[in-house]
């Protein structure tokens with residue numbers, strides 16, 4: 684991919700289209716609700732309807748890979764089309780795949796999701812640092828080389844995440860007793876240092892986590908905040924979670940928007956309503 688780094692492209696897109704990230708999560712129950720069959724044709728109709736509804740107005744679309752992989756190679760082919768069509772319509776695509784492995788395998792994931800010419804290459808992907816932050820180096824390097832981004836899981840929106848992410852470890856530079864989540868924040872911050880207007884290594888911090896007890900002041904990167912709507916968080920919760928880091932937050936919602944389908948206009952207006960509520964809450 685030629686041109687500006689992901690952090691710069693994201694900043695420009697959010698300035699033009701707002702901060703909402705809409706998830707494309709073709710849950711079987713949503714296919715039923717939309718009157719679509721639970722097969723590849725239903726998946727394709729669902730996902731392309733989402734692209735039609737959102738890609739012209741919303742800054743970031745986040746297809747959830749699991750719901751496409753569930754249909755095998757033909758489902759993955761639908762995902763490839765979603766990525767291409769959404770990007771052509773002007774949206775940034777954040778592919779939610781949460782990949783993480785030993786470095787040598789991580790290099791293959793980087794090739795799949797972050798390399799120019801790969802059919803699954805998105806603008807950014809979610810990755811898991813739980814094999815050690817350093818295991819992500821091949822993805823960090825490929826993202827930097829191709830102008831793409833990463834969102835590293837730090838403090839996830841699910842209640843089970845706290846047990847691992849609040850555990851204490853030695854931090855960057857030997858600081859003792861920082862939480863696992865804070866050590867992930869600090870390692871991402873080191874990669875983003877000096878980038879303008881924003882680094883390309885983002886984090887995932889759930890909108891549901893209440894006071895996150897994270898020092899995000901040095902991150903200089905975007906913060907994906909899943910959990911709006913179906914998981915119980917609302918626009919007003921974001922200030923409590925993120926404090927001064929709020930301008931870098933991409934609040935994410937899937938089911939709460941998607942339940943308004945299959946009508947394209949109804950889907951679009953639901954997304955725009957959430958986007959406007961977020962903008963009002965951030966003022």
Ligand SMILES: O=c1ccn([C@@H]2O[C@H](COP(=O)(O)O)[C@@H](O)[C@H]2O)c(=O)[nH]1
Nearest residue numbers: 706747839840889909913914936937938
């Ligand atoms: O901490 C995390 C990380 C990722 N997700 C993903 O976001 C969406 C949430 O969907 P909703 O329907 O808005 O609840 C889903 O794809 C998750 O896998 C997350 O929820 N929390």
